[in-house]
Amino acid sequence: xxxxxxxxxxxxxxxxxxxxxxxxxxxxxxxxxxxxxxxxxxxxxxxxxxxxxxxxxxxxxxxxxxxxxxxxxxxxxxxxxxxxxxxxxxxxxxxxxxxxxxxxxxxxxxxxxxxxxxxxxxxxxxxxxxxxxx
Amino acid sequence: xxxxxxxxxxxxxxxxxxxxxxxxxxxxxxxxxxxxxxxxxxxxxxxxxxxxxxxxxxxxxxxxxxxxxxxxxxxxxxxxxxxxxxxxxxxxxxxxxxxxxxxxxxxxxxxxxxxxxxxxxxxxxxxxxxxxxxxxxxxxxxxxxxxxxxxxxxxxxxxxxxxxxxxxxxxxxxxxxxxxxxxxxxxxxxxxxxxxxxxxxxxxxxxxxxxxxxxxxxxxxxxxxxxxxxxxxxxxxxxxxxxxxxxxxxxxxxxxxxxxxxxxxxxxxxxxxxxxxxxxxxxxxxxxxxxxxxxxxxxxxxxxxxxxxxxxxxxxxxxxxxxxxxxxxxxxxxxxxxxxxxxxxxxxxxxxxxxxxxxxxxxxxxxxxxxxxxxxxxxxxxxxxxxxxxxxxxxxxxxxxxxxxxxxxxxxxxxxxxxxxxxxxxxxxxxxxxxxxxxxxxxxxxxxxxxxxxxxxxxxxxxxxxxxxxxxxxxxxxxxxxxxxxxxxxxxxxxxxxxxxxxxxxxxxxxxxxxxxxxxxxxxxxxxxxxxxxxxxxxxxxxxxxxxxxxxxxxxxxxxxxxxxxxxxxxxxxxxxxxxxxxxxxxxxxxxxxxxxxxxxxxxxxxxxxxxxxxxxxxxxxxxxxxxxxxxxxxxxxxx
Amino acid sequence: xxxxxxxxxxxxxxxxxxxxxxxxxxxxxxxxxxxxxxxxxxxxxxxxxxxxxxxxxxxxxxxxxxxxxxxxxxxxxxxxxxxxxxxxxxxxxxxxxxxxxxxxxxxxxxxxxxxxxxxxxxxxxxxxxxxxxxxxxxxxxxxxxxxxxxxxxxxxxxxxxxxxxxxxxxxxxxxx
Numbered sequence: 001x002x003x004x005x006x007x008x009x010x011x012x013x014x015x016x017x018x019x020x021x022x023x024x025x026x027x028x029x030x031x032x033x034x035x036x037x038x039x040x041x042x043x044x045x046x047x048x049x050x051x052x053x054x055x056x057x058x059x060x061x062x063x064x065x066x067x068x069x070x071x072x073x074x075x076x077x078x079x080x081x082x083x084x085x086x087x088x089x090x091x092x093x094x095x096x097x098x099x100x101x102x103x104x105x106x107x108x109x110x111x112x113x114x115x116x117x118x119x120x121x122x123x124x125x126x127x128x129x130x131x132x133x134x
Numbered sequence: 135x136x137x138x139x140x141x142x143x144x145x146x147x148x149x150x151x152x153x154x155x156x157x158x159x160x161x162x163x164x165x166x167x168x169x170x171x172x173x174x175x176x177x178x179x180x181x182x183x184x185x186x187x188x189x190x191x192x193x194x195x196x197x198x199x200x201x202x203x204x205x206x207x208x209x210x211x212x213x214x215x216x217x218x219x220x221x222x223x224x225x226x227x228x229x230x231x232x233x234x235x236x237x238x239x240x241x242x243x244x245x246x247x248x249x250x251x252x253x254x255x256x257x258x259x260x261x262x263x264x265x266x267x268x269x270x271x272x273x274x275x276x277x278x279x280x281x282x283x284x285x286x287x288x289x290x291x292x293x294x295x296x297x298x299x300x301x302x303x304x305x306x307x308x309x310x311x312x313x314x315x316x317x318x319x320x321x322x323x324x325x326x327x328x329x330x331x332x333x334x335x336x337x338x339x340x341x342x343x344x345x346x347x348x349x350x351x352x353x354x355x356x357x358x359x360x361x362x363x364x365x366x367x368x369x370x371x372x373x374x375x376x377x378x379x380x381x382x383x384x385x386x387x388x389x390x391x392x393x394x395x396x397x398x399x400x401x402x403x404x405x406x407x408x409x410x411x412x413x414x415x416x417x418x419x420x421x422x423x424x425x426x427x428x429x430x431x432x433x434x435x436x437x438x439x440x441x442x443x444x445x446x447x448x449x450x451x452x453x454x455x456x457x458x459x460x461x462x463x464x465x466x467x468x469x470x471x472x473x474x475x476x477x478x479x480x481x482x483x484x485x486x487x488x489x490x491x492x493x494x495x496x497x498x499x500x501x502x503x504x505x506x507x508x509x510x511x512x513x514x515x516x517x518x519x520x521x522x523x524x525x526x527x528x529x530x531x532x533x534x535x536x537x538x539x540x541x542x543x544x545x546x547x548x549x550x551x552x553x554x555x556x557x558x559x560x561x562x563x564x565x566x567x568x569x570x571x572x573x574x575x576x577x578x579x580x581x582x583x584x585x586x587x588x589x590x591x592x593x594x595x596x597x598x599x600x601x602x603x604x605x606x607x608x609x610x611x612x613x614x615x616x617x618x619x620x621x622x623x624x625x626x627x628x629x630x631x632x633x634x635x636x637x638x639x640x641x642x643x644x645x646x647x648x649x650x651x652x653x654x655x656x657x658x659x660x661x662x663x664x665x666x667x668x669x670x671x672x673x674x675x676x677x678x679x680x681x682x683x684x685x686x687x688x689x690x691x692x693x694x695x696x697x698x699x700x701x702x703x704x705x706x707x708x709x710x711x712x713x714x715x716x717x718x719x720x721x722x723x724x725x726x727x728x729x730x731x732x733x734x735x736x737x738x739x740x741x742x743x744x745x746x747x748x749x750x751x752x753x754x755x756x757x758x759x760x761x762x763x764x765x766x767x768x769x770x771x772x773x774x
Numbered sequence: 775x776x777x778x779x780x781x782x783x784x785x786x787x788x789x790x791x792x793x794x795x796x797x798x799x800x801x802x803x804x805x806x807x808x809x810x811x812x813x814x815x816x817x818x819x820x821x822x823x824x825x826x827x828x829x830x831x832x833x834x835x836x837x838x839x840x841x842x843x844x845x846x847x848x849x850x851x852x853x854x855x856x857x858x859x860x861x862x863x864x865x866x867x868x869x870x871x872x873x874x875x876x877x878x879x880x881x882x883x884x885x886x887x888x889x890x891x892x893x894x895x896x897x898x899x900x901x902x903x904x905x906x907x908x909x910x911x912x913x914x915x916x917x918x919x920x921x922x923x924x925x926x927x928x929x930x931x932x933x934x935x936x937x938x939x940x941x942x943x944x945x946x947x948x949x950x
Contacts, residue, residue, distance in 0.1 A: 020850045020877030022901040023723045029639045029730070036576070042637070047519040051807055051912040055374055055431050057517065060367040062701075062718065064877060065912070068903040093910035095810040100517025102503075107512050111503050115524045118495040122488040125780070129403070129474075129484060409784060416788060420795075429798030431805070440799055447799065451792045458785035465781060502794055508804070509797050 022064070025071035032078055041074050044083040047100045048073070048090055057100060137200050140188030141279040143181045144229075147236060148269035150178035151262045154239070158259015161252060168251075171258050172243040178265075179240025182233040186220075189229055189278055193220045199285035202226065202278050218302030224442070225278035230306055232268045234313045238342070239265065242317070249338045250330060257324030264316055267449040275445055304360065308353035308380055312418040314346025315383060318390065319415035322408045323457050331404045331468045336397035339411070341758055343394055346414075347387040348751040354380055355744030366701040366716050368635070368732045370740060373521040375430040378501045379421030382494055386414035389490040392483045400544055402471035402480055406487065409465075412457045417494070419450035430505060475546040482539030489532035496524045526580045533587040533625065536618060537594040555597065562590040574634065581633025588626035595619040609757025617750025624743025630736040641726035651733035653679045653713055655686070660717070660727055668693040673717035673727065677706055688717040711735040809910030809918075809929045816844075816924055817908040821898025824875035825883040831872050831898030837924050841949040842870040843942065844918040845894065846906065848878050849886035851914045853933035858890035860934045865893035867943060873897045874905055876914050917942070921949030 032038040045059035052063040058070050069090070076086045090098050102108035154174040160167035189202075193216050198204045206223045207216060221230040239261050246254055272278070321339040325331045357380065362370040371377065390410040397407045424430055427443020474480035500516045507514045537559050541552060549556070567586040570577060595618035598611060636651035647656035656676045663672035670691035677684045688704035706713040711734055718728040811817070820832035829835075836842060845861060847854040865871055873894040875883050883897070900906055909918065912931070919928035919942065927949040930938065 020848050021722065021879060022877035022903075024719075024721055024728075025902040025904065029641070029718075029721075029728050031637070031639050039576070047517065049515050049517065055515075055517075056372070060365060060369055060372070062366075062699075065903055065906070068907050071902070072904075072907055092810055092814075093907065094807055094912070095513060095910075097513045097515050097807055100515050101519035102514050102516060107507055107510065108514070111499065111516065111520065112524075114499045115492065115496050115528065118492040119488070119528070122492055126484050126488055413784065420791060423795060427795070427799060429795065429803070431803075444799055447792065447795050451788070454788050455785065455792075458782075458788055462778075462781040462785060466778065498791075502791065505794050505798050509794070509801075513804070513807075 020064070024064070024067050027071040027074035027078075028067035029070070030074075032074055037077050038074075040083050041077040044077070044086060045070055045073055047087070049098050049100055051094060051098070136188050136191055137197070137279040137281060140185045140192070141277065143185040143188065144232075144269070144273060144279075147178045147181035147185065147232075148266065148273065150174045150181065151236075151265045151269060154178065154262035155259055155266065158255055158262060161255045161259070165255075168255050171255050175236075175239040175243035175258055175261075179236045182229075182236035186229055186233040189226060190217055190220045192279075193217060193226075198287075199281055199283070201280040201282040204282050204286050215302070221306050222302065224439070225272070225276045227305055227309060228268065228272050228276050229278050231309050231313060232265060232272055234310050235261075235265055235268065235316060238313060238317045246338055249325075249334050250328070253324050253328045253330045253335060255324075256327040257320050260323040260327075261317065261320040264320060264453060267453065271442075271445050271449065275442060304353060304356050307349050307356065311346045311349035311353055311387075312383065312422065314342050314349065315387060315411075315414045315418045317342040318346065318411045319453070319457070322411035323460065326408060326457075326460050326464045326468075329464065329468060331397075331408060333398050333401050336394050336407065340391075340394050340398055341755060343387060343391050343411075343414075344751055344755045344758070347384070347391050348748050348755065350380070350384045350387055351744060351748040351751060354384055355741050355748065358744070359741045362737075363703055363705060364700070366703050366718075367730075368637075368703075368714050368734065370631070370737070373500075373518045374432050375501050376425050376432040378497050379424040382497055382501075383414055383418040383421055385490050385494040385497070386410060386417045389487045389494070390414050392486050396480050396483050397471070400472055400474070400480060402474055403484070403487075404468050404471045405465045408461060408468075410487070410491075412454060412461060413494075415457075416450065416454040417498075419446065419454065423447050423450060424501070430501065472545075474544070477542065477547050477549055479539065479542045479544045479547070482535055482542050485535040486532060486539065489528050489535065493525050493528050493532075496528070497521065500524065522580070526584075530580075530583055530587055533591055533621075536621070537587075537590055540595075540598045540614065540618065555594075559590045559594060562593060563587060566590075570633075577633040581629040584625055584629025585633070588622045588629060591622035591625070592619060595622055609760070610754040613750045613752070613754025613757060615750070616753060617747045620743045620746025620748075620750055622743070623739050623746055624741075627736050627739025627741075627743055631734050631740065634735045635737075636733045638731040640729050640731070641721045641724060642729050643726050646726075648729060648731060650713075650731040651735075653677050653731075653733060655713075655715065655729075655731055657727060657729060663689055663691075665691065671717065673704075673715070673729070675704065675715055675717075675729075677713055677715070684713075686713070686715045688715045690717050690719070707738060712737050806931050807912040808931070809912075809926070811908075811910040811926050812929050814926055816920055816926055817905075819898075819905045819908060821874065821900055821905060824873075824878060824897040824899035825880040825887070827884075828887075828892075828894070829896040831874060831896040835896055836872060836920055839922045840870060841922050841927075841946045842872060842920050843946070844920055845871055845873045846876060846900075846909075846911055846914055846916045846918075847873060848876045848914045849882040850878070851876075854915045855886075855890055857915055857933035857935070858893075860936060860939055861893040862891050863939055864934075864942060867939075869943070869946060870895055874900045876900050876903060876906060919945045919949050 032041060042059060046057045048058045048069060050056045050058045050061040050063055050066040050069070052065045053061050058066040073086055076089070077083070087099055096102065102111055104112045153170055157167040157169070157171035157174060192200050192203050193207055196203060196207050196209050196216065202223065202225050207219045220226045239258060242254070242261070243258060318339050321335065321342065325335040358370050361372070362368070390407065393403045393407045393410055396403045423443055423446045426446055427440050429443065500521055503516045504514055538552060538556065541555065563586040566589045567582055570582045570585055595615055598615055599607065638648050638650035640648040642648060642657040644657055644659050647654050654677070656678070658674040658676055661672050661674060663670050668691040670689050672687050672689045675686040675688065677686055684706050686704040686706055689702040691700045691702060693700065701716050701718060704715045714732040714734060716730040718730060720727050816833050816836060818833050821830050823830040836844065843864065861871060871894050873896070875897055878899065898905070909926070915933050917930040917934060918926050921927040928945045930942065934942065
């Protein structure tokens with residue numbers, strides 16, 4: 001645990017993989033004019049995983065690919081696409097891995113059922129404690 | 135010479151642990167060696183302290199013939215970082231771990247008078263077993279005193295970024311918390327061995343749980359703030375595996391802290407308390423493993439080493455496996471505790487335990503899920519959207535239970551007795567919920583409920599003081615009140631930050647300004663800046679709101695050796711929030727500077743609340759230590 | 775506690791975590807993010823030339839019914855330099871190779887081609903990594919096999935080493 005969060009430093013510090021040089025896509029660091037659409041985009045960006053980083057979302061990354069993905073999200077939102085459609089589009093490019101929110105089907109089903117199952121098991125286990133009336 | 139002396143002390147300390155174990159084992163038979171236990175524990179503590187001081191000394195004088203010093207220090211390093219360098223690396227931090235562990239053992243041997251000699255002997259025996267594992271780890275795979283021949287002329291230098299005062303204290307804080315949990319583990323196993331699971335045992339274990347919990351709370355709070363200002367995107371919690379690894383022991387410790395109180399005062403929840411103590415230790419080991427081994431991809435992983443991970447994993451599996459086998463075999467013979475009704479203080483604490491355990495379960499499952507999926511050939515990610523959706527509702531339920539819990543009587547109570555309070559809390563929740571919904575439509579359900587519940591809890595947390603003589607109220611009650619209030623403050627900050635933050639991403643030329651949440655931020659100029667081991671740029675910004683102007687100086691730094699780039703956010707703290715400014719790279723197309731601005735209302739409440747929670751713990755701990763209960767605890771608030 | 779099996783539950787959980795952890799330690803972690811576009815049709819794009827004297831690259835240029843390689847490279851990428859001779863070998867074997875230069879400057883591309891040779895038929899410039907995103911590509915270098923049906927049939931992540939050459943030729947033959 002020693003370096004728990006502190007290592008963040010190193011991350012921002014991500015090894016400067018040579019990343020070349022090029023313009024940053026227009027909408028990567030530029031908000032949409034409509035605050036509602038921007039909020040939708042931001043929300044989606046926090047749920048998409050940066051391809052070139054160690055587990056950051058594209059909303060929290062300086063990597064060029066994250067910038068490209070942010071631009072893509074904003075463009076599609078601006079065009080009126082639903083966030084869910086865009087998420088699917090990204091999954092169509094990089095597989096389930098790119099989404100921080102696993103699908104509620106297949107292997108993801110157990111994950112989403114976990115909170116309810118755990119709660120039921122815990123209550124069931126605790127039920128015995130109250131049985132005897134004082 | 136010093137290095138050899140330190141190493142020798144370490145070996146001797148390990149021998150003392152062996153002696154301590156032998157004493158513990160003899161309790162099974164004639165107990166002839168039992169008199170060895172206490173002195174062995176004390177000598178072990180002294181030897182470890184000597185060894186640790188030896189390592190500090192070596193770092194202080196920068197003895198480059200010691201491998202660890204040579205690879206982590208540098209002659210020109212500032213003195214404070216030379217000393218912090220002692221534990222700012224794997225070997226040194228493990229030495230700190232065993233030192234704190236040995237000191238805890240010595241403290242128990244010296245001070246613990248509440249539990250019977252046999253249970254104490256068993257506890258120290260178990261502690262010796264745990265220590266031996268870490269001694270083996272240290273001596274066989276992480277020897278901090280290894281010599282380097284020939285000695286280099288100058289050291290490699292600590293990673294410049296790690297030269298941060300935060301780094302000097304954050305990891306040891308978490309480690310001390312983990313050691314505290316290992317002590318609680320030893321108590322629990324010791325009590326299981328002698329079947330003395332009762333209030334005396336709970337009172338003996340409680341300060342250790344409380345102490346561990348204080349350190350874990352501080353560690354997580356500080357780590358979160360650190361992430362917030364270092365990462366440069368304004369986030370303060372990412373549900374990253376390493377963060378989860380530190381959160382899980384905290385959740386278990388929080389549940390344990392509450393159930394151990396029930397056991398201490400009401401002699402109930404025996405099996406449950408024992409199990410939580412084992413789980414808390416297991417989680418701290420699992421967390422250490424996750425961080426050390428690198429089996430999960432993390433933002434924060436660094437200096438991972440699968441071999442060391444394997445060692446920690448082995449220790450974890452052996453200790454917790456054996457403990458849970460013992461638990462399964464023995465706990466059936468532990469007499470069930472005192473009964474209580476659903477509506478009672480015990481009932482509320484059971485609810486607290488259920489919710490905390492469920493959150494713990496969710497975090498554990500979510501963290502390990504990608505690994506399990508990978509084993510089945512699936513590549514998936516589990517991140518913030520899942521964790522937020524899954525844990526926040528449970529956390530809100532926990533807050534609801536917390537509104538009423540502390541004012542309930544032990545054993546049995548009637549809801550009707552508290553109906554005015556209930557109506558009052560409901561009114562606060564309704565009023566604030568509607569207010570948020572009215573004035574800030576579009577703010578999600580979680581932030582809205584978070585704010586409403588936090589306000590109700592802020593009031594509810596003080597109710598236990600009602601009708602008390604404030605001068606004669608025991609410190610633990612104050613501790614509880616402050617901790618619960620701190621939680622309300624922290625949740626308020628989290629909800630406010632996630633619901634009401636304002637963001638402005640722009641590109642500015644010098645002279646231009648941008649607006650965010652009523653602030654006008656002007657980029658006056660961008661100048662080069664130079665540090666000891668970096669070069670960079672510094673933005674000269676002026677933030678203006680309501681006629682007052684403040685200077686901000688965000689930086690973008692390029693370090694060499696090792697090469698890396700960081701952005702140093704500039705934070706302007708007002709009582710009601712923080713302005714967070716980042717200067718990023720220039721836009722190649724336009725030559726303008728990218729500027730990211732956030733106004734984060736009440737964001738500082740998150741960490742301020744966390745500090746209050748820890749302070750509450752500290753006050754409770756002081757109360758327990760100053761007023762050692764010589765007589766059986768009475769059935770009142772004082773015994774909470 | 776009247777349910778003795780329940781008491782073994784924590785042990786089972788720890789055992790499960792332990793098993794998972796051992797698996798994590800023993801099986802090397804697959805860090806590669808593979809494209810989910812393999813098996814899909816090559817997406818539509820049109821890129822300007824990456825430097826003077828080469829032709830730009832559009833998806834339509836690759837729709838002539840011949841299997842080919844699409845190489846993604848950059849002058850600033852070191853493994854790209856290492857794979858240059860092997861691309862040359864592939865070209866000599868009669869493979870048509872198109873390329874996309876990522877976040878690059880025309881003058882740097884020119885120097886790169888000058889130094890390491892130019893086995894490419896066309897080189898498009900993907901300055902904003904937009905085409906990389908369309909392809910589900912996660913870095914440089916990467917090489918895609920485009921089948922004669924216009925579908926992406928294989929993605930090779932990382933530099934092409936000597937041993938990959940026959941493998942790629944085989945993939946190309948399969949993609950006919």
